[in-house]
Amino acid sequence: MLELLKQPWPWYTSGAAIAFIMVLLLVYGKSFGVSSNLRTLCTIAGAGKKVKFFDFDWKTQKWNLLFLLGSILGGVVASTLLKSDEPLQLSAATISDLKGLGIAFDGGLNPSQLFGPDFITSPKGILILLIGGILVGFGARYAGGCTSGHAISGLSNLQIPSLVAVIGFFMGGLIMTHFVLPLIF
Amino acid sequence: MKGLKFIIAGLLFGVIMAKSEAISWYRIQEMFRFQSFHMYGIIGTAVVLGVIAVYLIKKFRLRDIQGNVISFQDKDRSWPRYIIGGTIFGLGWALTGACPGPMFVNVGYGYWAMLIVIFGALMGTYLYGLLKDKIPH
Numbered sequence: 001m002l003e004l005l006k007q008p009w010p011w012y013t014s015g016a017a018i019a020f021i022m023v024l025l026l027v028y029g030k031s032f033g034v035s036s037n038l039r040t041l042c043t044i045a046g047a048g049k050k051v052k053f054f055d056f057d058w059k060t061q062k063w064n065l066l067f068l069l070g071s072i073l074g075g076v077v078a079s080t081l082l083k084s085d086e087p088l089q090l091s092a093a094t095i096s097d098l099k100g101l102g103i104a105f106d107g108g109l110n111p112s113q114l115f116g117p118d119f120i121t122s123p124k125g126i127l128i129l130l131i132g133g134i135l136v137g138f139g140a141r142y143a144g145g146c147t148s149g150h151a152i153s154g155l156s157n158l159q160i161p162s163l164v165a166v167i168g169f170f171m172g173g174l175i176m177t178h179f180v181l182p183l184i185f
Numbered sequence: 186m187k188g189l190k191f192i193i194a195g196l197l198f199g200v201i202m203a204k205s206e207a208i209s210w211y212r213i214q215e216m217f218r219f220q221s222f223h224m225y226g227i228i229g230t231a232v233v234l235g236v237i238a239v240y241l242i243k244k245f246r247l248r249d250i251q252g253n254v255i256s257f258q259d260k261d262r263s264w265p266r267y268i269i270g271g272t273i274f275g276l277g278w279a280l281t282g283a284c285p286g287p288m289f290v291n292v293g294y295g296y297w298a299m300l301i302v303i304f305g306a307l308m309g310t311y312l313y314g315l316l317k318d319k320i321p322h
Binding site: 005008009010011012013014015016017018019021022023024025026027028029030031034035037038039041042045047051052053054062063064066067068069070071072073074075076077078079082084088090091093094097098105109110111114115116119120126128129130131132133134135136137138139140141142143144146147148150151152153154155156157158159160161162164165166167168169170171172173174175176177178180181 | 188190191192193194195196197198199200201202203204205206207208209210211212213214215216217218220221222223224226227228229230231232233234235236238239242247249250251253255257258259260261262263264266267268269270271272273274275276277278279280281282283284285286288289290291292293294295296298299301302303304305306307308309310311312313314315317320
C-alpha cells in the first residue's frame, strides 16, 4: 500500500481528492479558499491598524490557518514518508521548450536553477521570486480568490465571475509563459 | 480538539498537491504550454465532481456538522476586478509556478526559496489593501 502511495498520483485521483476536500470543508461549515489566509496573516502582523481592509477579527479565520498549517505538514509527509524516487514525467516538448530558455529539467518538482541556493542569493533571483509573489498576492485579493476559491469552489457553484477570474488566470499565465519568460531568461 | 480536523484536511490537501505534482513549477509550465493533459485533468476532475456535489448539496438541502443548511454565497457581479485581478494573478502563477496553496506545500516539501514568494504574496496582499479604493472593481 505504501509503495503504491509513493508513486506519483494520477490526475483523476488528485482531482477527485480535491473535490472531496472542498465538500469536507462545506460539511465543516466552511468554504475552501487558501488565499484569504494571506489577508489574515497581514492582519495578525498588525496591518489592521493602518489599513481598514485588514481590520477584522482574524480569529474567525483560525480554521483556515490550521488548514494552511496542515498543508505544510502535507508537504513534509510527501517529501519524506511518501517520497518517490522516480523523476517527474515531464513531457518532452516542455523539456525542450525550457531548454530553449536556458532552464534545465533536473527531474525534481521545481528547477534548482530557480529555487536553488545560487539563484535565491542573487539579486535577480530574489527580485524574480519576490515580484512573482507580489503578483500572486495582489492579483488573488483583487480578483477575490485564487485557484482554490475561484477555479474549484467558484466553478463548482457555477459562478460566472469565477469563470471570468479563471480566464484571467490563464491570460496572465499565457502572457508570462510565452512573452515575458523569454525576456527574463 | 476542534481544530484538528482542519489540520488533517490541510494535510490531505498538501499530500495530494505534492503527490500529483500540482505544486511543480515544471507542471505549471507544461500546462501553460498545452503540452500535457495532467493539470487540466486534475482541475477538470475536481470541477466536474465539485459541480455534482454542490448540486446535490443544494437539492437535498444538506446540513453541516453544526446543523445549519449548507449555503453558498454568490460572487459579486462586476467584471474589472475578476479580469484584471485574475490576469495579474496568472502572471505571478506562471512566473513562480505556485498559487497560494502550493507555495506553502512547497515550503513543507523543503523548497525554502518559496518563503521569498510567500513574503512577496503577503506584500502584494498588503498593497491591495492599500490601493483597494483607488482601483476599479
